[in-house]
Amino acid sequence: MSSNIKNNQIILRNRNHNKRYKFAIKKAIKKYLISLTNNREKFKTQIQYSKLNESNLSLVYQKIDKAVKKKVIHKNTAARKKAKLAKMLKY
Template identity: 55%
Template sequence: MPQTTSHIKNSKLILRNRNSNKKYKIAIKQSIKQYLLSVKSIITTNNQDTLKLCQDNLSTVYKKIDKAVKKNILHKNTAARKKSRLAKLLK
């Protein structure tokens, strides 16, 4: 348990930032899951509507990942790796 006031304030700050970062990471994971489900539906049915939906989901995932990089939640190389793996699935 922290004893000095600066450590107490710092631990509150760390908890606040951890919760904020967790929200972003959960949102990214949920959007990736939605994208993977749309890719799976493309595999089962070759339909242009599902392809359009999949591309929209991919752009949503890219947007969330880029926001996380901008706010220093994810490292830029981690984001690039995630984005390239997701794009590879669409091909």
């Protein structure tokens, strides 16, 4: 097996791994944003609203941190995404 063929196989394998992590992040973010809008209507008190959304936010943070650890996304990109999501929780 030539090194070129083997290298292409490794590239495809790594691309699939990276896509899986990125898709998981996108899916978690969508779920968080949907919960933000739905819970805003359900809960009248701010305490109930924020506790439920903070748990969803922590799940998104876990996915983002895992992707950074595996070097799928850059740490500054992760920090930017996390800051943007945390800012949405306030409003």
